[in-house]
Amino acid sequence: MTDRRSTPANARVALTGFASADQREVTPERVSISRPVADLRRDSGQRDRQLLMGEAFDVLERHAGRAFGISARDAYVGYIEEGDLGLPVVPTHTIGVRASHLYPEPDLKSEALLSVSFGTRLVIVDERHKFMETDTGLFVPKSHLRLVAKPFSDPVTIAQLFFGTPYLWGGNSAFGIDCSGLVQAGLLACGEGCPGDSDLQESLGGAATGAMERGDLMFWKGHVAWVVDAGTILHANAHHMAVAYEPMDKAIARIEAQGGGPVTARRRL
Template sequence: MSDHRLTPANARVALSGHALNGQAEVTPMRYTISLPVADLRASPGGARDRQLLWGEGFDVLELRDGWAFGIAARDGYVGYVEEADLERERTPTHTISARATHLYPRDDFKTEAVTSLAFGSRIKVVDERRKFVEIEGGLFVPKAHVRPIGRPFSDPVTIAQIFFGTPYLWGGNSAFGIDCSGTVQAGLLACGVMCPGDSDMQMSLGSEATGGYRRGDLLFWKGHVAMCVDAEVLIHANAHHMAVAYEPIERAITRIEAQGDGPVAAHRRV
């Protein structure tokens, strides 16, 4: 049975070259997420699989009954977003590099913010002021909170640590709520390392680790992933703390097995 998360086809349409049962083959049209956070769902109105952030690309294969079926540009994850959450493509130039920031109507932090954006959101900068950048659409972002897209970070653990204390949210991908695989993906993507969206997919990353725990190593359980901060401590979004939290590695291993989720299934080095 095909995995809906990776299969760019539904009952009616398929990405060119991926038709399975006589679907119409289509060429995708690139759109951009126009909300701070948009849910990516398994079916129209169905359960949330993941989330997409402001400015991220979404390659639409079909628009139907208020829903867009397509492919997330960042990792190839397939699903549905509400058509109202999309706008025509804007080519981003910068990414939000702080845990979260605000969009302002003027280049003045005393004005009332219009909305908030999370780390990893993508923006198109059209002008620079002394302390702000202006983005397409006439809104302003603090200059200290943006980074050119062509300048990836170097340490995924440092990025994961940005999310420390963020509330746990199943399927979440933002500073407003995130889960274990979302935390790992945010860290790796920010450093230019391709990374899928769910922990079972992420288990194929890197190679089997040997020689103890190192910074950046990934530990996997059934349905869960954590990132090693050093040889003794890991960081992970988890439902036990209901947040992104630090935890001693051996304590986490014991606790997770005791709660019925089994031993460590894999130890990978990316």
């Protein structure tokens, strides 16, 4: 049975090499996300994941106001509103703090026009004292930026930036995030590939043996958490409706008591 999340085809078109007799083979068109956050949806309209400004998306079809294609960061397949797409860019910097703002002038007293999340990718064209100018003519605080070419080193530290962020099913931003989004944010920021959903992430690394270590991943059916230390996890969860720290033993007991089942895997990256 094919997995729609990784199958670059719908009823009408397919990526070259994946087409059946009823589908038209197409070569992808590279674009980028032009809005702060864009929902990546199923054909039915339900949100699966989100993409951030500056991330690349490969369009296979434009139809009825939506673009069907592939997220370049993890090959996740879905639909995005055409209005959320722009010309392809080659980002130079990324937002390296939990969130920031884009301003019309290099002045903190000017009225911010956009709020952007950690992981937003920008093209910087000029430097203005404490601000950097983007290719859209907007300005971002210099201290909030990090070079794309200089990834972070500790994915758990990145996940900790999201502490208190509201839980959002399918969320991938500082405005709302879910358990697998939190794992992916940490790993992508460190230059490590990572699938978008927890069941796919369960194949990462190898089996964790012995005492749990910082950076290990704990899995339940449909859920994943970062291990912060031998007795603490950090996860985006519906119980707290936020990214929260929780004692490991307490979380294991609570999740099982609430019907989430036992831990299914422990992985070391």
